[in-house]
Amino acid sequence: MDSALLNIHAILPRSRVNGPGVRLVVFFQGCKRGCKGCFNPDTHAFEEKDLLPAASLLEEGRIAPDVEGITVSGGEPFLQPRGLRDLLASARALGLSTLVYTGFTLEELRAGPSEAVCLDFIDLLVDGPYMAESPEEKPLPRGSTNQRFHFLTARYSPGDLLMPGRSELFISGDGTVRETGFGSLTRAV
Amino acid sequence: MSFYTVIKTELSARKYLICALEELKKKGEITNYVANERKDTVEVDRDGDIINISKEKAGNYQLGGDNRVVNAFSNRLKQMYAYESIKDNLPLDFEISSETETAGEIQIVLKG
Numbered sequence: 001m002d003s004a005l006l007n008i009h010a011i012l013p014r015s016r017v018n019g020p021g022v023r024l025v026v027f028f029q030g031c032k033r034g035c036k037g038c039f040n041p042d043t044h045a046f047e048e049k050d051l052l053p054a055a056s057l058l059e060e061g062r063i064a065p066d067v068e069g070i071t072v073s074g075g076e077p078f079l080q081p082r083g084l085r086d087l088l089a090s091a092r093a094l095g096l097s098t099l100v101y102t103g104f105t106l107e108e109l110r111a112g113p114s115e116a117v118c119l120d121f122i123d124l125l126v127d128g129p130y131m132a133e134s135p136e137e138k139p140l141p142r143g144s145t146n147q148r149f150h151f152l153t154a155r156y157s158p159g160d161l162l163m164p165g166r167s168e169l170f171i172s173g174d175g176t177v178r179e180t181g182f183g184s185l186t187r188a189v
Numbered sequence: 190m191s192f193y194t195v196i197k198t199e200l201s202a203r204k205y206l207i208c209a210l211e212e213l214k215k216k217g218e219i220t221n222y223v224a225n226e227r228k229d230t231v232e233v234d235r236d237g238d239i240i241n242i243s244k245e246k247a248g249n250y251q252l253g254g255d256n257r258v259v260n261a262f263s264n265r266l267k268q269m270y271a272y273e274s275i276k277d278n279l280p281l282d283f284e285i286s287s288e289t290e291t292a293g294e295i296q297i298v299l300k301g
Contacts, residue, residue: 010193016298018191027193039192073190101190130190139300143190165286165298169275173293175198175267177275180191181299 003055003090006083009043009075011057014064017168017181019099019124019141020160021068025180026057026087028075033103037132039143039182043075054086058094069097069123078102081114088121097155099124099141106150123155136182139163143182198271200250205277206231206242209269218265235262268295 012018012025030046031038038044058070070091077084077100088098098121102109106127109115119125128147136142140161142149151157167181200206210222210233220234231242231250240254240262252259252266272295276285283301290296 010195012193014296025191025193027190038190040190040194042194043190071191073193075190103190141191143192164300166301167283167299169295169297169299171268171271171275171295171297173268174264175271177196177198177271178193179196180193182191 003053003086004080004083005051006054006057006080006087007046007048008050008052008057009040012170012178012180013062014067015071015168015180017141017163017165018071018073019069020097020156022064022066023069023071023099024058024063024067024096025071025073027073028077028080028084030079031074031076031103032079033076033129035103035130035132038130040073040075054083055090057087058090058096063094063096067096069099072098072100074101076103078104078109078112078115078118081112081118085114085118085121088118092121097123099126101126103127103129106148119152123151123153125150125152139166141182196271198267198274200242200267200270201248202274203229203250205270205274206250206266208273208277209266212269212273213266233262 007029009027009029015023015025018025027043029043029049031044091098100122106125109119126142126147126149131144131146134144134146136145141163170178213219220236222231222233224231229244233240238255238258240252240259242250242252245251252263283299286298286300288297
């Protein structure tokens with residue numbers, strides 16, 4: 001199959017705070033929403049970062065044995081609908097669950113033909129723009145309380161959303177520190 | 190969206206450098222180290238291999254010695270330095286929920 005190219009900001013092989021269980025997280029590059037206080041301003045530009053065929057992202061060897069699903073974050077995933085669909089379809093084919101974050105609302109996505117196709121491959125959608133004045137304080141995988149959880153399949157239920165923490169740090173063997181999650185952490189290093 | 194950020198670690202604070210060396214000594218990864226406060230240098234003995242740590246003009250500590258030894262040790266030292274620095278600088282409303290080390294990577298989950 002001819003797979004669409006995705007413009008990717010970063011890929012995290014394993015995370016425990018980006019949705020239920022252990023998940024591979026794909027951060028898309030490009031967003032024009034400009035939410036005040038956005039966690040990821042580096043993902044806004046539409047410059048080319050890593051261009052990868054969507055289907056190859058989940059090739060053998062990329063998925064750790066304990067990973068139960070993928071989380072698509074960004075950036076705005078639905079601004080690359082064809083690649084998003086291919087990525088989600090390949091995840092489904094591998095039996096992985098799918099969680100997608102978007103600044104659009106579910107209603108807006110249902111109204112767009114390209115976007116609506118993607119919804120068929122999503123188990124859990126977290127929708128709505130980030131609102132810095134309504135931060136989520138509970139250990140739930142969302143940035144602000146206006147964002148809604150939509151269980152589009154029976155794979156997950158609200159009880160699956162309690163995260164073991166709000167943030168996660170990875171210190172690699174060369175001292176590089178990667179942070180992910182919700183809420184603000186120290187930038188002390 | 191969840192946030193994602195990457196930080197490159199520089200050896201800039203003596204406090205965390207010493208903490209990292211102390212931790213490596215505890216783990217048996219270095220034999221000993223001797224810090225000279227006046228000269229702001231540290232001599233590390235790693236199983237007979239000597240590594241000298243001194244401050245460069247830009248303000249960061251740099252490692253000197255046999256390249257073969259220094260390159261590998263520099264990475265590990267930066268990893269422990271980052272770990273000590275993060276632990277010491279956690280905001281009061283954050284606490285470590287779990288900590289694991291797999292395939293040479295330290296993973297920390299924080300409650301907040």
